[in-house]
Every structure is written in C-alpha cells, then in structure tokens.
Amino acid sequence: MTNSHKILTLTVHSSTKHLSEVRDFIGDYVKTLGLPQREISEIQLAVDEAYTNIIKHAYKNIPSNLVKVEIGASSTHLCISIYDKGESFKPNQYKAPDILKRVKNKQRGGMGVFLIQKLMDQVQYSRKGTMNEIRMIKNL
Amino acid sequence: MKNFNIANRQIDHISILEISGELDAHTASHLENSLQELIASKHIHIIVNCKLLDYIASAGLGVFMAYIEDVRSMGGDIKLSNMNDRVFNVFDLLGFPTLYDILEDERDAIKAF
Numbered sequence: 001m002t003n004s005h006k007i008l009t010l011t012v013h014s015s016t017k018h019l020s021e022v023r024d025f026i027g028d029y030v031k032t033l034g035l036p037q038r039e040i041s042e043i044q045l046a047v048d049e050a051y052t053n054i055i056k057h058a059y060k061n062i063p064s065n066l067v068k069v070e071i072g073a074s075s076t077h078l079c080i081s082i083y084d085k086g087e088s089f090k091p092n093q094y095k096a097p098d099i100l101k102r103v104k105n106k107q108r109g110g111m112g113v114f115l116i117q118k119l120m121d122q123v124q125y126s127r128k129g130t131m132n133e134i135r136m137i138k139n140l
Numbered sequence: 141m142k143n144f145n146i147a148n149r150q151i152d153h154i155s156i157l158e159i160s161g162e163l164d165a166h167t168a169s170h171l172e173n174s175l176q177e178l179i180a181s182k183h184i185h186i187i188v189n190c191k192l193l194d195y196i197a198s199a200g201l202g203v204f205m206a207y208i209e210d211v212r213s214m215g216g217d218i219k220l221s222n223m224n225d226r227v228f229n230v231f232d233l234l235g236f237p238t239l240y241d242i243l244e245d246e247r248d249a250i251k252a253f
Contacts, residue, residue, distance in 0.1 A: 019166050044195075099239065103239055107205070115234070118233055119233075
C-alpha cells in the first residue's frame, strides 16, 4: 500500500481560525496523489465550505466544539469525511441559491452546499446517533 | 490577519483595494470593514485588485454580494481585476461574471468607470 492510500485524520475546534490549517491538511494529502493544482484547489474549497457550514450552522459559531476531518484514497477515489455532533443538515430542505435574487436582496451565504455539489462527484450526508457525517468523494 | 492583507490606494476618484492571501470565512470580515469604510466616506468607485489573492471561498464572495447593490444604487460600482484562474473559477462556478464587472487588468477597470 502506498503512502497516499493511508487514512489521515485531523481534529480541530469549530472556529474559522482553523480554516487554513484544514485546507493545508487536505492540500498536503491531495498533492501526493499527483492531481493538477486546479483540482487540488477545488477539493480544498469543498472541504473549506463544508467545515465553514459546520462552524456556522451545526455549531452556531461556538468554538469549543470539535470537528474531525478524515481523508483517504484508493486508486480510483478520494474520500473525505467530516464529522460533527451539532445540528444536522437536512439536504431535502436545501434549495440551490438564486444568486441574482440574493444580490438584489443583499443576502449572502447559501453558496457553500452548491459549491460542494459542483466540485465533488458524490456528496452524502448521514447521522449515526449524535454524529453527523458529510462524505465527499472525488473520482480519480 | 496572518494570511490576508489589504492595501488601499486612491487614483483620482477611484479607490483601489489590493487584496492578498486567502479570503475565507475567517478573513472576510477584514474586507468587509474596508468596504464599509469606503462606502461610509462616499468612496463608491471601487476596484478590488485580486492579483495577489491566492484563494477565495464563498464567504469572500458573500462580502461582494452584500455591498454591490448599495454601491450601484449610489451611482458607483465595485469592479474586480487581475484574478488568477483558480480564483476566477470560483466566481465563475457561482455565475458571478454576469453580475460583476471582472476585468483582466486594473487599468481596464479604471477605464471602465
């Protein structure tokens, strides 16, 4: 098994001050897979958006809570899971944002889920007991 | 902020914000404060030069979304310039190029006012 197939985890508090640390963790791993820089940036962005949503919506900006990021790869897939114990996201209640309408109404936000779906090949949300998981898969 | 900075310049009536580093949910408030200060002092012809911007997340785009209508209703605009391909890609994924004036170079943005 090559080094890139190892599963690595990073646990951080739910604070935006750890965003760059999480992006670097993902970037360092994905670079070992030999992906082009644009794809590396897109995967980092998807994880950034998912983690930001957990901080803001699952944990309501309370920084003492923990978020676990797990990354692993096979020869065909990259798999990233992010775990939290906050309020769960309900994908069936999510509507894709109408950006023009939002600009007119001076609303912001709501774009993260849309970006994650655009950037990754599969996105699954689940809850086991008190633990939420967002699993994001990129085909390699 | 360690990984995000803003330098402010003025060319005639145009205010130029040179942003550098990483614009995410942590650093977005820094840009927001700068835009608020400009708008409060009636500087409404704004160019955000992204030449040294390495990264943007949706929280960064949200700052532009929040202020562009105010600035335009006052007769000004927020124009964006000098984006690298990765940053432009994020704007493009969200359909921003149809809503915002995104120009290749700061000089083009100045001429566009």
